[in-house]
Amino acid sequence: MATFSKFFNTNTNITMLDDLIPSMGLPAFISAIVLCCVGFYLIRKLSVDTKIPVRDSSKNHNWSTIEVSSKAWYCSICDMFLVTGIGVFCDCCGVCACPEDVKKANLKLPCKAIVSTNDVQLHHWVKGNLPLGTICYICDEECCLEPGLNDFQCCWCQRTVHTECLDKMGQVCDFGSFRNMIVPPSCVQVARRKGALNKHLLLRAVKDPGWENWTPLVVIGNKKSGNSDGAQVLSEFRKYLNPVQVIDLSERKPQAALQWCVLLAPRPVKLLIAGGDGTVAWVMTSSYKMDLDVRNQAYKKKI
Ligand SMILES: [Zn+2]
Ligand SMILES: [Zn+2]
Ligand SMILES: [Zn+2]
Ligand SMILES: [Zn+2]
Known part of the structure; x- marks a missing residue:
């Protein structure tokens, strides 16, 4: 108990510092402090490096340029047909955007949430731009038969559904296959x-x-x-x-x-x-x- 309280006695600490500086010399003392600081930051940097940085999906989508493909792409905000090389798509959730609507899409359309406080996962429906030949989970008929931003896909279970069949889907997502x-x-x-x-x-x-x-x-x-x-x-x-x-x-x-x-x-x-x-x-x-x-x-x- 006595030893413990000694460390909290400021007078004792000052005496220790006074004793230390003359014995080492001021330049050596400063070098020791600098070395300690560098060591501390190196250890901190190395320990951070083994941790996995995670993209904050609540802010922006993870945009990629739309490459040449047999499928037609439409902007998720303005419904415009996207010409190859001009539009972008989010490779996490599938939202697409024309150059003018990228900011709007970031603000209005949520991306696939990587973290959640809710133990029950709900479907996260993204409208349009479904893969070619996808079948509706409810009625077994093909989706997206007409051009434009039609029908929905869940970005977790990947199930696809017609707009008119969406009401018949439950809310809870089981993450699919x-x-x-x-x-x-x-x-x-x-x-x-x-x-x-x-x-x-x-x-x-x-x-x-x-x-x-x-x-x-x-x-x-x-x-x-x-x-x-x-x-x-x-x-x-x-x-x-x-x-x-x-x-x-x-x-x-x-x-x-x-x-x-x-x-x-x-x-x-x-x-x-x-x-x-x-x-x-x-x-x-x-x-x-x-x-x-x-x-x-x-x-x-x-x-
Ligand atoms: Zn647009
Ligand atoms: Zn996204
Ligand atoms: Zn789902
Ligand atoms: Zn259907």
């Missing part, structure tokens, strides 16, 4: 990065939803590799999974992706590495360094 790979937004806990210039969210914890056979999938790729194939793979998985499960190696190191395995331990996590031998080796080496139990399952395309 990929449920066992998806991390529900209610299981994701994030923290806001304090003091940083870019206000990213950081993945803090992931709860287990308690579903039988739930093995979340984490996709790792590099959007800058393979003639933009990497970007397409990442985009495609953002549509089917919770976008936080998709890690771009052009922005993050593999350790950040592997942090998922640490957060979800002892639950196994499936990693899909979309890249060449170099990328796979990079991720594997990092996983050994992080002392993760790796069971390889390599699949090669048959030719």
Whole structure:
């Protein structure tokens, strides 16, 4: 108790400082302070790097330019037909916009929420721009037979439905056929990065939803590799999974992706590495360094 109170006695602290400076010399003392500060920031930076920055989906959509495709695209705000290379689409939720309506779409149309406080997930319907040949979940007839912004798709379960059949759909979403790979937004806990210039969210914890056979999938790729194939793979998985499960190696190191395995331990996590031998080796080496139990399952395309 006495020792404890000594640390809170300011007089004692001043005496200690006075004693310290002459014995070390002022330049050495300042250098020690600077070294301590540098060390502190390095440790802080390194510890942040292993955390997974998360895009704040409540602010903007994750826009990509619309490439040439056989499907017609329409602006989700003004219904205008979008000419290839001019319009943009969100690869998370499927909302599209002409250049004039990008801001409006960010403000008015919510993106796929990566975090939620609601344990019950509701369908998140996005109007129009359905994939070609999709069938209505209610009446089994084809959707989007007429040009324009018609019918709806849920960006979580991917079910499609006619505008006139929407009322017959329940409100609760079961995440569809990929449920066992998806991390529900209610299981994701994030923290806001304090003091940083870019206000990213950081993945803090992931709860287990308690579903039988739930093995979340984490996709790792590099959007800058393979003639933009990497970007397409990442985009495609953002549509089917919770976008936080998709890690771009052009922005993050593999350790950040592997942090998922640490957060979800002892639950196994499936990693899909979309890249060449170099990328796979990079991720594997990092996983050994992080002392993760790796069971390889390599699949090669048959030719
Ligand atoms: Zn528009
Ligand atoms: Zn979106
Ligand atoms: Zn749904
Ligand atoms: Zn229908």
